[in-house]
Structures are given as C-alpha cells and as structure tokens.
Amino acid sequence: MRRRNPCSYLNRRLQIVASLTTFILFSILFLGTTSEDNPYLSKVPYGPQIRQGTTKVVGRLPSIPKELPHVHVNTAQWLNRLDPFQAPAHSPPPADQPDSREGDISWHTDWHWMNPFSTVVTQDERAVLPPLKPRPPVYTYFDAGGRSRDERSRKAEQEVLEIWRRAWWAQGFKPVVLSRSEAMNHPKYKYIKDLKLEADMELELLRWLAWASMGTGILCNWLAVPMAHYEEPLLHFLRAGEYSQMTRYDGLEGGLYVGTKEQVEQVLEMALRSTLITTAQFMYQLTPEDTFHIEPNHDGVAFYSSKTIKTLYKSIDSQLTFADTRGDGLTMLPALINSHLHLTWQNSFPKGIAVLKPLAQNTTYMIDPAIDIARNLSTCTASPITTSCPPNRPNCSPCVSRTPMIITTPPIYRNDSAQFLIGTVPHPYTLQSLIHNKEDLDVRFIRRKTSRDSWVMAATRELLGAGISSFSRLASLKDAVASEHGISRSLWLTAEEPVYLRTEKDLQELDWIFGFRIPRHPMKDGKSETPVPGPERRPPPPKQDFDGPKPDEKQLLQQMLLGEKAQDMIKKSERHGGQKSLILLRNAVEAWNMADTEVWKFVRAFNARRLVERQKWQKEEDAYLGKGLYDRWKETLSG
Template identity: 45%
Template structure:
C-alpha cells in the first residue's frame, strides 16, 4: 500500500518520477536564465571590492579582428584571390610574386592550389655596351662580332644584370649630337664621344666595352656593388682604360658637356683626356672584371693576336678563349665539385640521369685554343686539366656549402611513389595505408633540418635553397617529368660543353665494357643501381610522365589523393617548376624587346642549342 505524504497537515498528491525530473529541470533552467540576465544589472556602479585585495588580475582584451566572424566563421563570405599579374603563366606552371614567398604553402596566400608563391624578381641594373652595326663589314666579320656580343650578354645576364647593346641610334637621339656633328675631330674620338652620348641618353648605369666580362664569383664586392644599381660617383677603374665606367645621369651629362666645351678637344685622343682628372673617381679594385683589349691580347695571348690580324677567324678563336675562361672561373669556384641530389636513392637513378649528364658536361674542360691560359684578371688561376675533372657526387641530402654546386631533381609525388615502391599499380588504399608522407622533402632536408621536424619548416629550407640569392647562384633545380631546359647557357653565363672529353685514362677497348672495373658504392653517395633495375626505372618514369599528360577521371582522383597525402612534396615540386619557368619567361620577354634594336646584334641566330643530343642513344 503506497505511503501518503502530508505537508503541514495537508495531503501531498503523488507524482510520477518522470514528472518530478521535468519539474526540477525547468526550475534549474529558470534559475540559470535569471542569473545571467539579472545579476550584472544588480551590481552597483560604485567602488569595487577588488581594490581591497592584495593583487589584481587583468584579463587580456582580444582585438576586435580576432573575434570577427569573417575570420572565425566557417561560413564566412568567399574572398577574391590576389590579382594575377601578366607573364605569370608558362604551360602548366603558374606563379604569383610576393614578399611573403617563404610561406610554407603557397595556397594560403594565392588562394589557388596550382599557383606557386615566388619571391619578387630582382631588379636587373642595366649594363650598356656600344656597337655600330651600320658599318660596312664582311659577313664573316659581322658573324664573329655577333658571337662576341652574345657571349658578353650571356655572361652579364648570368651575373644578374640586364645587358643592353647601344648603337648610333641612341647617340642620334641625344640633343647634344647636333653639336658633336659640327666638330672636326679624330674618327676614334668621335666614336668614343658618340658612345658617351648614347649612354647619356639612357641615363644612370654601367658602360663597358663588349670585351669586358665578369670573371669572378657573384658574391664579389665589385659585382655586388654594381648589382645594387646606385652609383654615387662617376667612376672608372685603374688600368682598364676605357673598358668600364659607372655613374649617375647627372654626372654623365656634366662630363659630356665638359668634354664638348673643351677648347683643346680637336687635339685629344680619348674621352678621359678631355675632362679634368677630378671628374672621375679611380677605383683600383677590379679583380672580378676581365678586359680583353688589344694590348692585353697581344701581351698575354700572342697566338690569338696574330690570328685576329688575319681576319674574322681570329675573333672566333678569341671568343672560344673567353668562353673557356668563363667556364674555368665557374669551375674554380666549386672546389668540392658538383652534387647531383639523390634522395631515397634505391630506385632514383633514372630520374636523375639528365641532371647527372648535365653535371658531367659542367665538370669537364671546355674546348680552348690555349688550355693552360688564365683570364687577364686572374693570372694565377688553376687551368682546367682533362685528367682531373670536377668531382661529381650523388648525396641523398642537400648540403648548404658554398664550395659545392648542387643540381636537384624534384619528382611529383606520383613519380616518387612509383619509383620508390618499384611498382606502377598505385591506388588510394596503398597511398593511405602503406606509403609515408612527404618522403622526398624529408630525405632531402635531413641534414639541414634534422629529424623529428614537421614538413612546414622543411619546405622553407627548400625554398631558400631554390630561390634565395645564395641558392640561385649555387643550385639548379629541375623536375623529373620535364626535359632539361634549353637555355641553361644563360643560367651559367657560358656555353656548356655538349660533347665528351677524353680524360687521358686508359680503359679496356670496346667491345668489353663488362670487363671494366665497376664503380664502388660510396655510403655517402648511395647505392649503385644495377642495369636491370635502371631499365625498369625508366619504364616507371615513362609511366609517370604519361600520367602527368592526360588523365582519366579515375587517374585524376588518384592524383588528387596522392597530392593531398604529400602536401609538402607537392609544394616543392610546384615551386621548383614555377621558379624555373619564370626565369625562362623573364629572359624571353627581354630578348623579344631587345631584338628590335641594333639590328638584333648579340642574338642566337639559326642555332639550336643541341640539348636533345645529350640523351640520344
């Protein structure tokens, strides 16, 4: 029999347990709402009791932007991506230049997964030379001049300058040209004054003879000063005569006017003698610049001087000598040789074959009419010997060393997956269950970043190696799926040899290569692949290249999955591809503009680079 509850003599009606729970919940909810809305208003606005405590605790105030719903809300309104500039696309490569280029992942700034974030292009200061293409010359002599001008342009372009060839057209455009025409002067001095008028018409910059070449490291103090593009004083260089000058527009104009107003101008033989000595600041330090003027050639290279006196063939020989000196200077900079990177080395031999071939051509000695000679500015150089080429290594990690030139091959994550797994049947379950994340960038940066580091700082180290000022001059990064670029001569500043050179070492005669001693594996350079594995690697690499060209919906899904699983490796591949493509677009745009002047002097005419011959069977 149920118990009857009594409250102050009154019977209490019985209630089911469920109704009691609902009642208590309603009361609790009402109490919470009452406290929230009425308690703040019940506190008086007078003095606070907090002033009687021993210490105060002030809560930090968050900025309004932090609590803005446009930042925190996942349903915020979509933002426009940054405006795309012109010349930011080449084939499949897309890029956007921004000072925030060291962001680990470009899409956080570009809002486009396929557009890489690159550093802004460095401004190339102009360097001018003067060439009168209107003079009547034999065809072979003009061709020899053009070859010298092309070598001059390549050398200065590789050093970070914008080489511009001036002509009488620029001198004619100068208001002072009419005054020059009224003067009866020596023909040599008149040409020299026309050269200065052409320079004055262009403004601040560098004026040099096209037989003046940068023959030193990019880090040299003089070359670094010239690259800054600010020249506070009109300067010439000791013992270089009329080889090279630097100055600002105002000082160039003042010097030209002083020369034209000189009452003894008719008896002068050169421009320097027509102006006061204090017009120029004379710099004795020019160890990184070589001037192949006729006096130097006669004293140091008499064989070539004799050939020049006989005709255009002598200028061609001089051009070969200059190219060999440029190449030799580059080789002397990298005493530790060339590193062809090979991360995850077990099955990457086929992928790095083009890079290794390039390294072999860079390591060998160029063809030279005087193999044991040195540049005029470096009389104690180390001439290239065919028996001792540069050492080529294949380390698995990147080493930030100034004495070592690095050539890297960046594979797409799919390429990396098929080669490292040694199989072509890659699918999404294999990616998620068996493959590791970002294996290439992890192996590459193991030495510079250590172990136990996430992918974001590794990507920053990689981008610095590719696109920083130091990295640009000490490394080259290719992609595994593309052929070697055809314009690397402009990257290095000299014509790269494209033929094998006899090293002077005796080997077993052909046939019989199997009897030759096989290379011994070096733990620092990774294992040496056997021929059967290399053959299969080439097949897998071709599969990866075909996969990148045209894809079915299933392959497109697979590509998206493997890129999402390897975000850092994908970022590295896109960054390297875009950086290389942008450098080519920059040069082609400049060449397109320059070909309209000086009759196109200094251009590559009807001459293929022959790059494809490297990989012929």
C-alpha cells in the first residue's frame, strides 16, 4: 500500500499555506539566532549567507531607545525599506552644516531651496535656504602709524574706514583692511627700505606689496566706496570675481585696481626696475602703457580723493588745507559720505517704499515695526553740505525734507523694481488670532472656523491670481526674499521678532544690510514725537491704502495684546523643552497652514543666517584690529 503525504488531505491553497508556515517556523527556530555556535547553521545550505542577510535587514530597522519605550515605530517606514519593488530613496541631508544655527532657528543650505516645502529636502524642521554666494575680497591699505595723531583726525579716519567696510559688505563683498604687517610679509619689502622714495610713492608700493601678499582680488582706496544700486554693471562685474586682466579705472587715479596675484607680482617687478620710481606718484606710471586695461566706466564707485574734495566740496577742502583745522575737515567727511550713500539708495527707488499689508484691517499693529523702518529710510540724513551729490552722480536728486520718499501700504505684493518693499510675515497662529480677534485658539476652532494659508493667498492675489493653490505660490515668495534680485529690493521681517528696532545693536545690523547708517528714531511708545528741525525731520506715517474702516485706538490695543500673547505662545511651544499641549496646538496650526508656515520659517531662517554670516566675518577681522606695533585702525562703531 502506497504511503500518502499528510498534506494531500488538504486542498491546494491550504498546502501552500502549510508549506510557508513550516518554512517560517523552521527559519525562526534554526536561523533566528545570531550565534556563531549554532549547530544547525552549518548544516543548512548557504546558512551563514542567509544569516548575514537577515542580520543586515534587521539592522536597518529603526530601533527604540531603552529610555524611550513608549516611542511608536513608523511601521510604514521600515516596510517600505523591505519592499523589493520600492525605488531607491536618497538619504536625508546631514543633521548639521557649519554655521547653520542661531538660537532655536536652524536651516539647511541646498540648491533645491525653491522647492515649495523644506521638509521634502530636510525631512525635519529646518528651513532650506539658497547657497551663500562667495564674497570676493576687496582690500584697502591703511597705515595709521604714518598719519596725524590728533584724536579728532584719528576718530574721523576710523569712521570713514567703518563706512568703507559697511558699504562694500552690503554690496556683496568681503572688505579687508590691510596694514604694513601684510606688506612686510612680501619678499620684496626689504628692497623698499633701501630706496629713498617720496611719501606718496612709498605708500603706493606698500599697499601693492600688501595686496600681493593676499592674492587675487580688488585693491581699493579707503576713500573709494561703492555708490550705486546692487545690480549696477561695474559692481556686478566685480562680484563675479573673474579678472582676466589687470585693470584700472580712468578718472579714479589709483583708487581702484583689479587683477590676479600673478598680474600683481608682474606689475611690482616692473615697477621696482623702473627709473621713474623716485619721482612717480602712482603705480601705473612705472609700467608700460599696455600693462593695464583702462576701463572708462566707473559709475558704481565714488572716490573722495583730495582732488575731488577740492573741486566739489570746497567747504570741506578749506578746513583740510590748514593743519589747525584739518581735524574739523576730516570730521565732516564721514557724514558727507554716509549721506551720499543714503541719497543714492533713495534715488534708486523713485516710487518710494511699500510696506506690505495683506488682510489690512486686522494687521495694522503687526506692521508698525516695518512702518518705523520705512520712515527712517525716507528721512533725509544730516549732511555738512545739504544739497550736494556724490562725485559719481552729479545729477542726483537731493533729499529735501519737504518732499520725502513716498511710503505706501499695499495689501498685495507687487514685483516693482522702482519701489523698495518691506514685508512682515506672521506665524499662522498670530495671524488667525488677529483675524478672528480670539485670544485662545484650539484645534477644533482652527479646523472648522479658519481658512487655510490666509496670508499667502492674500499677499499674492494680484501677482498670481486666484486660480492656483497656496503651495504653488511659495516659489514666487521665496524668490522675492532670497534671490539676488530680491535682496537688493526688499527687506523681510517676521511679526514675532521685530528685529532692527529694539536696541542700538539691532539698528547697527540694519546699517550693515543697507550699507549706510540710517537715521535713528525710537519706536512708538504712545507719546507724541518731538519735532526735529533741519534735514532729519521725520516724515509722517503713511495713509491708509485699503477700503474699509480704520482701526481705532481700542482695536489697535487689542491687536497689540493678541500679538504679544501669540508671541508668548510660540516661544513656549518651542520643539525642545516646550509645553506639550502648546506644542500639539502649534503643530496643528502649522499643519493646517503649511504654506504660511513655510514662508514664516524661510524668512526667519534667512535673517538669522545673514546675521551669523556677518558676525562670523567680523569675528575673523577682530583678530587684526587695534593690534600690533604699527597701530592698526580700531573698530569703534560696529556691533
């Protein structure tokens, strides 16, 4: 009698199930252990290889920390990893990048910064920002030891150097002040000591030696400052950092040169061999005519040389002529240059300043800091020569207090190159509190009573129409904030952190963004402002630009209280160490308003990174300020 297979009593489907069950139990019993001494492992065909594969798969599964046994494992995440048909996924970016955090604000730099949502790139809470553009170095030479030692002159020279650094930094460069120490590092310095040169020629050679010891870049006189819009052709060329030939600029005397390290060394070699070295004044006089490419266009740079001051600013020149009044003349120079920088900025925006105000009837108080900044920027800066123009722009429109820049508060964002924009982005919790005049929001109210992404939809209604989603609008707003075109024509703030107006340090940060020292006026405190005589008279606040009733004092006070409580809630709900109930509420609000949250995070991170970048550079430069035998200049004004 033939023996029958026990499984033959089962139908075909149950046979398959029974076979698979038997195989799985066998695998668990004999292959589940990772011990190398398993006696059954060596008997199984390809047993060690199967064990290694099993170990790798298990090792890829997320583990639960012992101290957090309550953590829920994302089952879908590890099941996707085991799916043989799943397409390979890129690993998330590294957790940290150098200088990618300021307090509780963190960001990640990536070329995919225009992606609507940062979480797609980072897979965490960081905002994705565009890569920082390299700042080409611009060098100037200042020999404090060889100049007048009276206190007023020294202070005025330091102020001019601070203006020089601030103006070049705001235009996208990395300004560096060199001294005799850099010149002494060059091998040819010892030849200079044996030559009997005129003071001007010796200074010229020393600044070139200092430049050669640093390398490729721009050599600029400390009285030559960029005075044009950010996208002016000369400044655009200099920012590119590619200098194919040694170039000087006709009309700037020796105020500006560009070239590579090799080209600078060749010019020095020719100059030291020249027979005219004891009588010449500028380096280009010691070289053949074809050594330098002469560029006639230099409208982007203003050079306050002795010749320029004598020709255009006679009241200052009369003070500089005599030793007794030289300090008085130098004291007038910083105010003149700063006023010209401010005036050039004002002339770049003939349509004035627009303070963005979507949902205008509910956000009047929220944009008050932006209004204060706009009023400061539209104020005429005090100048020793009130109606004067910069040397590179003789046909400017002088700032007159009777006709200040126009300030408007449009309810929608317009991409207008002739108008400077100041935008204030609120956190969605703050915005919904103001819209609904409600102090305590909850998840039920957010889901049932509020519209999604109210700020983004309102701000871009005219630019993009009403037919596209809020997600599709994010790229346009990010471009307005962080593109090269956007940063030169706009300033973006967050409603919960009204920076730049609280302390003198905040105002100094604003100076570094714009490239000049803006007039100082305090924030509103409920008191009437004292009239300021002269050119610094502050313009009045802008008129209401929207249809509807203007908020009264009681409504403004209510908006202020709601804004402060929303700010307190956001602060207490920080991801690490915040109150759990507030964190859950904040997460719900942000999940319901993903586009509004994305813009808020982006602006917040962009401002934080800008601050970190400047502070890092200043910290590097601080190591060279006011130190050494030759008395380097000392920084006295920067924050």
